[in-house]
Structure formats: C-alpha cells, structure tokens
Amino acid sequence: MKSRITSERLRDLQSITDAALAYLPLEGLLDELLSRVIGIIGADTSAILLLEDDDTTLVPRAAKGLEEEVERGIRIPVGRGFAGRVAATRRPVRILNVAEADIYNPILREKGLASLLGVPLVVEGSVVGVWHVGTLTERAFDDEDVELLQRAADRAALAIVSRLTERERGLADALQRSLMPRLPELPAVSLAGRYLPAAAERLGGDWYDAFALQDGRLGMAIGDVVGRGFHAAAIMGQLRSGLRAYALDGAAPSDVLSSLSGLLRQLEPGRTATVIYLVVDPHGGGLVIAGAGHPPPLVHTPGEEPRLLELPASVPLGAARHARYEDLMMVLDPGSMLVLYTDGFIERRDESLDDSLHRLMATVAEGEEDLEHLGDTLVDVLLPEGAGNDDAALLMARAMPLGDVLVARFPAEVQSIPGLRRLLGRWLDEAGATRRDIDDLTLAAAEAAANAIEHAYGLAPGVVELHASTDDDNVTVEISDFGNWRPPRGTHRGRGLLLMEGLTDDVEVVRTGEGTTVELKRRIGDEAAA
Amino acid sequence: MNGSAEARVDYHDAVGVVTLTGEVDIVQASQLREHLLGAVRNEDLGLVVDLTEASYIDSVGVSLLFELAEKLSERQLRLAVVLPDGGLVGRVLSIVNLGSVAELHPSVDDALASIRAA
Numbered sequence: 026m027k028s029r030i031t032s033e034r035l036r037d038l039q040s041i042t043d044a045a046l047a048y049l050p051l052e053g054l055l056d057e058l059l060s061r062v063i064g065i066i067g068a069d070t071s072a073i074l075l076l077e078d079d080d081t082t083l084v085p086r087a088a089k090g091l092e093e094e095v096e097r098g099i100r101i102p103v104g105r106g107f108a109g110r111v112a113a114t115r116r117p118v119r120i121l122n123v124a125e126a127d128i129y130n131p132i133l134r135e136k137g138l139a140s141l142l143g144v145p146l147v148v149e150g151s152v153v154g155v156w157h158v159g160t161l162t163e164r165a166f167d168d169e170d171v172e173l174l175q176r177a178a179d180r181a182a183l184a185i186v187s188r189l190t191e192r193e194r195g196l197a198d199a200l201q202r203s204l205m206p207r208l209p210e211l212p213a214v215s216l217a218g219r220y221l222p223a224a225a226e227r228l229g230g231d232w233y234d235a236f237a238l239q240d241g242r243l244g245m246a247i248g249d250v251v252g253r254g255f256h257a258a259a260i261m262g263q264l265r266s267g268l269r270a271y272a273l274d275g276a277a278p279s280d281v282l283s284s285l286s287g288l289l290r291q292l293e294p295g296r297t298a299t300v301i302y303l304v305v306d307p308h309g310g311g312l313v314i315a316g317a318g319h320p321p322p323l324v325h326t327p328g329e330e331p332r333l334l335e336l337p338a339s340v341p342l343g344a345a346r347h348a349r350y351e352d353l354m355m356v357l358d359p360g361s362m363l364v365l366y367t368d369g370f371i372e373r374r375d376e377s378l379d380d381s382l383h384r385l386m387a388t389v390a391e392g393e394e395d396l397e398h399l400g401d402t403l404v405d406v407l408l409p410e411g412a413g414n415d416d417a418a419l420l421m422a423r424a425m426p427l428g429d430v431l432v433a434r435f436p437a438e439v440q441s442i443p444g445l446r447r448l449l450g451r452w453l454d455e456a457g458a459t460r461r462d463i464d465d466l467t468l469a470a471a472e473a474a475a476n477a478i479e480h481a482y483g484l485a486p487g488v489v490e491l492h493a494s495t496d497d498d499n500v501t502v503e504i505s506d507f508g509n510w511r512p513p514r515g516t517h518r519g520r521g522l523l524l525m526e527g528l529t530d531d532v533e534v535v536r537t538g539e540g541t542t543v544e545l546k547r548r549i550g551d552e553a554a555a
Numbered sequence: 556m557n558g559s560a561e562a563r564v565d566y567h568d569a570v571g572v573v574t575l576t577g578e579v580d581i582v583q584a585s586q587l588r589e590h591l592l593g594a595v596r597n598e599d600l601g602l603v604v605d606l607t608e609a610s611y612i613d614s615v616g617v618s619l620l621f622e623l624a625e626k627l628s629e630r631q632l633r634l635a636v637v638l639p640d641g642g643l644v645g646r647v648l649s650i651v652n653l654g655s656v657a658e659l660h661p662s663v664d665d666a667l668a669s670i671r672a673a
Contacts (some may be wrong), residue, residue, distance in 0.1 A: 094612070240582075275559075370595055374593070410594060439581050439582055441584065442580070442581060442582060443578070443580075443582060461643075464642075465646070466609075467614060468611070468643065470649065471580070471581075471613055472613060472614055475581050475613070475614070509562040520614040520617055520618065520651050521613075521614040523614075523650060523651060524613070524617075524651065525652055527646075527647075527650035528646070528647075528650070
C-alpha cells in the first residue's frame with residue numbers, strides 16, 4: 026500500500042510498537058495506545074471494543090474520553106449501530122454527523138460526539154474487535170486518518186488480544202479450579218477426581234462434582250458444556266450450581282436433568298451440554314443414575330472385566346424442549362468402582378475412540394486399589410501429553426468394604442439416622458447377619474442415635490459415633506455421644522428404650538464424664554429365629 | 556430402603572383408609588402426622604391405617620399411632636391397624652403393645668368390616 030501519511034505522523038505511529046509497550050501491564054498498554062492515537066489523529070475520544078466468544082456481541086474494554094462506555098457494561102450486537110457495523114462489514118466506517126446517524130450506543134450521543142471513525146481489529150483474518158476515535162466538533166475524517174487508525178489497529182491488535190486472552194485465561198483457569206469441588210470424605214465410598222484444562226488457547230466447559238445430599242446419600246455429577254471459551258466456562262459454572270440446587274433435597278436424577286435442561290435453554294438458547302448425574306447410597310450401595318447424551322460410565326467389579334454401563338438413550342441438555350430423562354437403578358457392591366469421564370479424556374488425535382476406551386478399561390482392569398494413584402495412571406496412559414483441544418474431566422467412586430470393626434461418625438442431626446441405619450445394615454450383612462438381625466439391630470441403633478441427638482447436645486452441633494464389632498456370632502453395636510445427657514422428654518423416648526430392649530439380647534447405657542454410650546448386644550446368624 | 560414415606564388416603568363410605576408406605580420414622584414423622592390427623596372427617600365412623608406396605612417404623616412412628624388412637628378415642632371413633640404377616644413393623648408394634656389402643660387386623664377388608672359392625 027502506498028502511504029499517503031506524512032512522515033511526522035508515521036513516526037508517531039511507530040511509537041505504538043515501542044518495545045516499552047510490550048512490558049506495560051494490560052491496563053497500561055490500552056491506556057497508552059488510546060492516548061497516542063488520540064494525539065496522532067487529533068481526536069477527543071477513543072475506545073477499543075472486543076468481540077465476545079459468542080462472536081455476536083461487542084463489549085467496550087478500554088476508553089478515553091468515553092470512560093462511561095466501559096463502566097456501564099454496554100453490549101453492542103454485531104451489525105447494529107456504528108461499532109456493530111464496523112465489525113460486521115470488516116471495513117472502516119466514517120460518520121460525519123452523529124446526531125443524524127444510526128447509533129446503537131446512547132453514550133456516544135450523550136457525550137456530545139459530532140463525528141466518528143471506526144476500524145476493525147483483525148487477528149489472523151478474523152475480526153476480534155473495533156477501535157474507534159471521535160471528535161466533539163464536526164470533522165470529516167480523511168483517508169489518511171483512516172489509514173493511520175487502521176495501521177495502529179493492525180499493529181496493536183495481536184498484542185491487545187493476546188494480553189487480554191492471557192488475563193482472561195488466568196481468570197478462567199482460577200474460576201475453573203475453584204469450581205472443582207473438595208470431594209466429601211465418607212467411611213463407605215472413596216472418591217477421586219481429575220480435571221485437565223485444554224492445551225489450546227481456549228477454555229473448556231467440563232466439570233465434575235460430588236456432594237452430600239440432605240438424606241445422607243451422595244450426589245455425583247460430570248458434565249461437558251458444548252463449545253469453548255470463557256463463555257462456555259461461565260455456563261458450566263451456572264449449570265454446576267443449578268444441578269446442586271435441583272439435587273439437594275434428593276430429587277431423582279432424571280428430574281434433576283430435566284430441570285437443568287430447562288435452565289440451560291433459558292440461560293442460552295442453542296447451547297447444549299452433556300451430563301451424567303447419579304445418587305449413590307454410600308451406606309447401602311444403591312445407585313440411581315441418569316444421563317443426558319454423555320459417554321457411558323465404566324463399572325468395574327473385582328474379579329470381572331470392566332464394562333460400560335448402558336444408560337437409556339438420551340439427548341443432551343438444552344437440545345429439546347421439555348426433555349425427559351430416564352433413571353437406571355443398580356447396586357454398587359463393596360469393592361466395585363464407577364468411572365465417569367468426559368470425551369476430552371478419550372479423544373486423542375492419534376487414536377480412535379475405541380482404542381482410547383480400551384486403554385481406559387485395560388488400565389482400570391489392572392485393579393489399582395488407591396483411587397488417587399489410579400487417577401494419575403489414567404491421566405498418564407490416556408493423555409500422556411496433557412489434554413488436547415478439549416479439556417478433560419474424570420470422577421471415580423469405589424464402594425469400600427467395611428472391615429471387621431465398623432467406626433463411623435455422623436453429625437448429631439435427625440437426617441443422619443437413615444445413613445447410620447444403612448451403613449450398619451451393610452456391615453451386618455457382611456458380618457453374616459440374617460435379614461431379621463439386620464432389621465432389629467439397625468432399628469435399635471437408630472433409637473439409640475435418636476436419643477443421643479435429642480438429649481445430648483441441645484441446639485449446639487454435635488457428633489454421634491457408631492462402633493460395631495463381632496465376637497464369633499455376638500455383635501456389639503455402640504452408639505456414643507459426647508454431650509451432657511439429660512433425662513428423656515416425652516413418651517416416645519420411653520418406647521425407644523422399650524424397642525431397644527425388645528429387639529436385642531442386651532442393652533446397657535454407660536455414662537462417663539465424656540458422654541454417653543448405649544451398648545446393644547445380639548447373637549446373629551440364627552436363621553431359625555427369622 | 557430409600558428414606559422416604561408416603562401417605563395415601565381413600566374413603567370407603569364413612570371410613571377413611573390411610574395407606575402408609577416406606578419408612579414411618581423420625582425423619583418423616585411430622586409430614587405423616589399431618590396426613591394422618593387430616594384424614595379423619597367429622598362424619599366418619601373410624602379410621603383404618605394400613606401398614607402392610609410400610610417397611611420400617613420407629614418409636615416416633617409408634618407414638619404417632621398412639622396419638623392418633625387417643626385423638627380418635629376422645630371423639631368416640633375407632634382405630635384399626637392393618638399389619639403385615641411377620642416382619643419388622645409387626646414385631647415393633649407387638650413390643651409396644653399397640654393392640655392396647657387399636658384393633659389389629661390382617662387385611663383392610665377385615666378392618667373395614669370390624670369398624671362397620673361396631
């Protein structure tokens with residue numbers, strides 16, 4: 026291009042690429058660029074707008090003389106108004122008289138701008154934003170002004186965008202890390218999770234989550250918001266919170282997914298996400314699971330080959346109006362393991378999906394006991410060079426065998442009682458108890474726990490401890506609290522003791538300075554008594 | 556064992572039949588109490604509580620039945636409880652001697668017939 030720019034202005038423009046600029050922090054860089062362009066062109070205002078990840082919206086990121094544009098958080102649709110037209114046509118736009126022009130952003134008029142000039146910011150052939158200058162008195166921007174601003178834009182675009190994405194990536198990485206949960210610690214189920222960000226420039230929308238429900242069961246989720254970038258990550262965050270909210274009171278996984286699908290359609294029509302949500306009873310192993318277009322989980326029972334769990338066919342969240350999902354029920358036996366993953370984990374450029382799945386299954390089949398080790402091994406085997414273009418998430422759960430002596434602590438709340446019963450029931454089953462032994466002893470233990478919860482702590486938070494052991498066929502179950510016992514109130518507690526005595530061979534209440542222990546003894550395994 | 560309970564009420568002429576399913580326990584008691592006490596209409600002869608589909612009952616659930624029996628008796632109404640043959644719920648109600656305040660029957664038909672015959 027033959028330059029019509031005078032040498033003096035060209036020298037000024039050159040200053041925009043000063044090495045010094047490279048070391049300015051982002052805010053300083055933008056500020057400096059805006060000031061220099063205002064100086065070179067002789068304008069009164071200047072602003073840089075960048076295109077959002079969805080490619081349909083321009084957002085002001087830095088401005089001089091038009092600071093309100095950034096502060097008010099205005100969003101300008103591509104194709105609308107002045108800046109929107111620059112982005113849509115990828116060509117400079119000049120406006121001589123703002124008052125008579127099609128302007129979307131009211132601030133431009135409020136600030137009394139008379140004339141405007143805008144050029145596209147282009148990186149690698151794609152429009153990434155718009156840079157404009159304005160004057161308070163009418164001015165016909167000439168071709169030299171246009172070329173000057175376009176050159177400035179061309180020189181600065183890459184620096185601006187890479188610094189911005191770097192910063193956003195840092196923020197988004199932090200956001201994504203903060204969204205990865207601290208997995209709950211349970212006596213009967215061990216959990217481990219992994220998240221690997223995408224290797225490419227852009228962000229992903231994968232997540233996993235595990236949380237205790239109000240009824241003592243465990244909710245587990247893994248999901249993948251389709252699309253990449255900051256926006257996909259933000260949608261992921263909203264879905265994750267939405268799922269927890271819908272799940273908290275113990276709703277069926279299929280209903281949680283239906284609600285979540287509706288939420289996604291409201292958040293962003295056209296966006297889809299795949300999810301698996303399941304509820305597992307850590308004390309009994311019962312599991313209810315539903316999927317929305319997500320890759321099937323892997324189940325591994327010791328002594329058997331790992332297998333993919335066939336879930337009912339389903340559409341991704343957001344893909345259909347009033348989507349309905351189906352629950353599948355199963356039991357996770359002690360020692361068995363469930364592996365949930367996103368497609369980023371099994372999609373490698375140099376390997377087919379089937380090969381990756383086989384490697385996943387073969388690695389799981391080796392039977393590593395420790396889930397954290399298994400997590401590391403799976404990452405090494407499946408993604409030796411880290412995640413590819415897509416991010417990757419993994420969540421594993423194993424039902425633990427309970428051992429000879431059972432010790433577990435529960436919050437001293439009524440809601441703990443069903444979990445305590447199920448855990449004790451599972452342990453008794455492993456210890457060779459009959460159905461009747463289990464029914465009677467768990468009810469007696471629940472009565473003892475209810476006593477402790479109602480009488481030991483008042484309103485302060487406390488703990489109830491369950492301890493169970495066997496001596497041949499004689500089981501001793503102890504329920505302990507660490508509070509100040511006071512005499513029971515109300516008649517049903519009297520019946521509680523009556524039930525404990527009627528359902529076991531022996532009941533003893535031991536009070537010490539530290540609290541109270543109720544000891545329940547019963548001989549188990551006698552089928553004739555059933 | 557899913558930690559939930561349900562109460563369903565049907566009316567057979569002047570007798571309400573409440574079917575309790577699931578776990579009649581400390582966790583579910585307050586919700587079930589409303590259903591049970593609300594099931595009795597002014598014109599009724601009595602109430603049948605069907606526990607054949609209940610998997611579990613604890614002392615709080617038991618107290619609920621005793622409270623119901625007392626309230627009905629104050630109004631000269633009768634309580635009949637239908638129990639499954641054997642099982643934990645039957646053992647519990649026998650230990651607390653529910654029979655001292657309510658009629659115990661093996662089926663809803665027997666319970667209905669007994670209330671109507673009185």
